[in-house]
Amino acid sequence: MPRRGRNHRIAGVLLAALVGGLALVTACSGGESDTAKGARASKSSAAPAAGIVAPARIEVIAGLAGCEADIRIDADELREGLCHSEQADYRITTFPAEKFKEAWLDAASVYGGTYLVGPRWVVSAEAEHLDTARNKLGGTIRQLRGTS
Template sequence: MPHQQPRSRTGRTPCAARLVRGAAVAGSLALLPLTAACSGGEGEAADGSKASKSPAISAVKAGVVAPAKVEVIASLTGCKPKIRIEADELRQGVCHTKAVDYLVTTFPEERFKETWLESASMYRADFLVGPRWIISAKIDALKKFRTQTGGDIVSYSGMGPSTAPSPS
């Protein structure tokens, strides 16, 4: 005897799309209480005082390091970047402010960041380095950005030829 498809209350066989749609709705409804519980008190800290409106200050207080997205990191540093490189291995945005010009570079994988840093070590430069992102700027700006984004400051002295005259 051949196996029959289950029938709904109306006597029709449910189609796969209807089953998938129902599963998606049920999954969404199951997650709704979790997202509502995690949303917090709309700008109020646990102690009842008003939380900072700045995401950068909140992130640093929480010990969070900025995510690997050019626009997010740039906004934490007070800039709206102009994307100048959009490649599989990296994205890079240029920031121009009154105080400093700098680059924000993000990578889809940590290995791409490591390769980039290895190449950059040939030059005299300072970088603020986080998970899958780098900010290239003057050291004073990097110190300020570090309080806003997290990460570590890395300095390279360069390995290329010196521009100073030789002692001979």
């Protein structure tokens, strides 16, 4: 096997750093991605009858939905809780900043689905229950397209 020189090793390291940096920039980009362009909001109103939108606290959102959350994930980037009301089962995810919510939605767009989205939070439930939840929580119903 021919012996590679120092320049080949440096080029390999730079290429690896470039690819890793590009992936990081793409994942953290604040711009609209192709998958974000595939997401569309429904035509329903973005605010509940009271004109308020729930804050980004799982416990508050769960209470407004009529249930108590069981916290499943408590990390720096997000908190996630599950709750069951008489109407539906909800997965409530909150984020410390909008950029984490947008990254989460971008990743979720691969699978598709319908989500209720508010400032720094996302609620997942059966699609037929999201209008009722929107009336209590505010937010916008967003349909994400899968890649299949």
